[in-house]
Amino acid sequence: MFCGPGRTVEQKQLLYQTLVEKMESATSLSKQNIFILLNEVPLENWSFGDGKAQMI
Secondary structure (H helix, E strand, O other): OEEOOOOOHHHHHHHHHHHHHHHHHHOOOOHHHOOOOOEEOOHHHOOOOOOOOOOO
């Protein structure tokens, strides 16, 4: 999962908990078997087309 920087540790922990709970209830996966990697990419490294860095 990629995102821009700026979220607090508490926000990330809530995201992880919410993701595994929803995935567990929607699939046969167990929360213990779900691994999440959050990759914070600086805003200047994002481009959503047209050769522009829209986030800066």
